[in-house]
Amino acid sequence: MEDRRLQILGAIVEDYVATREPVGSKSLLERHDLGVSAATVRNDMSALEDEGLIVQPHTSAGRVPTDKGYRAFVDRIAQVKPLSAPERRAVESFLAEAGDLDDLLARTVRLLAQLTQQVAMIQYPVRRQATVRHVELVRVSDSLLLLVLITEAGRVDQRTFALAAPRDAAFYERLREILNTATAGRQVTELADALDAVVQRTAPEDRPSVREVVDELAGMLEARREERLVVAGTTNIARAALGASADIEPLLDVLEEQLVLLRLLADLSTAPGDVEVRIGDEIRGAALTRAAIVGAGYGEGSHIAILGPSRMDYVTGISSVHAIARYISRFVG
Incomplete structure (x- = not known):
């Protein structure tokens, strides 16, 4: 795909995530310095639609990304955007105040949910003590x-x-x-x-x-190992439900089933610090066709992730999951 079309796709994704409204060529030109004419933008949007990366939800509306479009956008992010120095210091300061492992993990999911405005989950194995x-x-x-x-x-x-x-x-x-x-x-x-x-x-x-x-x-x-799961940020789902309940209801159902969430995390193949993104039908074994999960490993058999609608802010989600997974991997390692 041409770089210009990728740029336009990225702009459509960013605007749709921010506004939750279909994106038209006029608004793209107003919000982004694309350096091309309105006719070129319309032609490129038509080409993106032909490729199945964006779709027009109804006549006379703008375009919204498809799962294929989100995937192309995520794959386009060549490098994880690092947290700023103030953000990094705030994360380290907040997590450093944890008294023990349980407190650290509880703080971690609360912080990740706050940073990403999604549901945050962290899974870790605990062995049942016995003599x-x-x-x-x-x-x-x-x-x-x-x-x-x-x-x-x-x-x-x-x-x-x-x-x-x-x-x-x-x-x-x-x-x-x-x-x-x-x-x-x-x-x-x-x-x-x-x-x-x-x-x-x-x-x-x-x-x-x-x-x-x-x-x-x-x-x-x-x-004799047990899998524990800590979840935070479910209220973020309620906020995201405004005007899009069809996207959110399956998420709410899944959040009530801890075993389903544990399987979602176990299915991630991430090595410690690496980030994996699954969108829609890529999430195997769950009826989450309008959802996405961004996860990373942080230790042997342990994962951290965010779960939300597919129209989530992937740039913030990927960078936040990456940074926090690396931090807690140092703590538990």
Whole structure:
């Protein structure tokens, strides 16, 4: 696409986000220094419409961006606009006052919602603390092993799995004693190094058989992880609903379902600090055809994002999510 048409598309997006009204060629020329004639603007708008990037909602109206147009606009943003020095100092000062991780994340979503005027969400994994009482290994058959994890609180987790490198019953009796020595009386969140040490101390010829049991036990410990979600800025959705309730009602429905929000965040493939934008039908698994999500990773398995109508201010949203994700990644890292 020609640079001039991209410039006009960007102007249409910016004006529509600001005014919530269809944008005409006359208003574009009045608000932006495009350096071309009115006829050229009209021709370029016609070309953008032919490409499916803008659409005329009704006769005699101006144009509004389509999801394809928003995507072209977002992809056009070559670099994330950095926060100004005063904005950066304000962010750092506000978040630095947090007393602990929970307070930091609560402050983060409130600040992000305020900066972007969208719904802000932050997800983070928390392991349920428990003290290991006993690990049991039961050889069910030649190729099946039952692994049982019992905690001091009396909870019993068990898993039966196929053995790729099976050994005799005496081997698993010895391994059970080794695992109990390494884990009994310790918190489930503190066992990664201890289990790795068990494998490393094993004779090379026995290591594959020990490794598959340790990996299954580690998987059981990982399953004790909970996903927590903090949300702020739902009142921003109410403000955005003025004159556009059809865009907002699906968002309100989704905001009532925490599991849906967690899946939206988990579906983001962002590395820490990178920003991903999904618009309309790009948001898989949710009926949000008129919505957009801007998210970033900030730690292993953790995401921060804003959710709002597709006519959101992407420049502010992307820069704010990027900056805050980088800040809290330093804190939690």
